[in-house]
Amino acid sequence: MRRIVSAMIVALTLATAACAADVALTSIGQGPDAMMVKVVMRALKVTPDYDALMRPEALQNQKVLVAVVGGSSKGLGAAGIDKEEEVARAKALLDAAAKKGVKVLIMHVGGEGRRGTLSDLFINAAAPYADGMIVVDGGNSDGLFNKYADERKIVIQTAPNVKGTKEPLGKLLADWNAAQ
Numbered sequence: 001m002r003r004i005v006s007a008m009i010v011a012l013t014l015a016t017a018a019c020a021a022d023v024a025l026t027s028i029g030q031g032p033d034a035m036m037v038k039v040v041m042r043a044l045k046v047t048p049d050y051d052a053l054m055r056p057e058a059l060q061n062q063k064v065l066v067a068v069v070g071g072s073s074k075g076l077g078a079a080g081i082d083k084e085e086e087v088a089r090a091k092a093l094l095d096a097a098a099k100k101g102v103k104v105l106i107m108h109v110g111g112e113g114r115r116g117t118l119s120d121l122f123i124n125a126a127a128p129y130a131d132g133m134i135v136v137d138g139g140n141s142d143g144l145f146n147k148y149a150d151e152r153k154i155v156i157q158t159a160p161n162v163k164g165t166k167e168p169l170g171k172l173l174a175d176w177n178a179a180q
Contacts, residue, residue, distance in 0.1 A: 021047055022178040024062040024102075026054035028090045029122035030075030033109045034068040036162045037169075041066075044170045046179060053079060053089065056096035063178040065097045067126050070110040071118030083118065087125045094129040103176045106130040107169075108145070109162045112138035120144065130154060132172050134165050 025041070025048035027034035034052060041048055048066065051058055052075075059065065067090070076086060097104050106127055108114070127133070127148035134157045135145050149156045157168035173179045 021049045022063045023048040023173065024054060024059060024065045025050045026065070026067055026093065027052040027075070028067045028069045028126045029071035029086060029119060030079050030081075031068075031070030031072040031110060031114060031119070032075065033070045033107075033114065033162075036109060037066065037068050037107055037165070040162065040166050040169060043166055044173070044179065046173060053081075054093055055089065056092050059093070059096050059100055059102060062102055064103045064105055064173060064176050065093070066105045066107060067094065067129075068107045068109065069119065069122045069126050070108060070114040071116070071120075071122050073118065083121060087121065090122065090125050094126060098129060103131045103178070104129045105132045105134065105169075105172060106145075106148075107134045107165065108139045109134075109136050109159075109165060110139065111136045111161075112141060115139060115142075128152075132176075133157065134159060134168050134172070136161055136165065 023046055025034060025038060038050055123144060130148060130152050132154055133145055133149055137160050145156055159165040159168060
């Protein structure tokens with residue numbers, strides 16, 4: 001009986017790994033923006049492994065982790081976590097991605113309206129891991145993203161709005177062999 005259960009667990013694990021998407025998508029800050037990025041991905045015919053509270057163990061065979069930063073006190077409350085727990089979760093996930101060689105795309109699509117002390121906390125936690133960045137107009141007016149882009153030697157892709165992220169997102173995913 002134990003062998004049968006063990007075999008079933010191995011088969012399930014292999015099937016799950018084989019079905020994993022090339023792209024993982026999560027929110028950093030529990031704002032609603034990751035869901036909007038998921039809609040953009042659908043237009044690109046990319047179906048990500050999405051979990052707003054993604055943990056390191058969720059990273060399997062994905063090539064790219066898209067982390068959408070934007071703080072929401074309401075979203076944190078609904079998730080039952082505080083900002084310190086969210087920063088710790090984000091860093092653990094991003095550390096795991098780095099160790100696994102998963103490319104990290106940091107997106108900020110809330111613009112100026114989704115900036116402030118809370119969002120900046122999450123940007124400062126996540127942006128040091130970026131292999132690429134997409135920021136909508138107004139979201140980088142203070143140059144915070146520039147600091148991390150310069151350190152990482154990457155170019156920030158910009159878009160006028162969330163819908164406008166389709167082109168740079170599609171190009172980055174294709175460049176990273178993660179477009180389906």
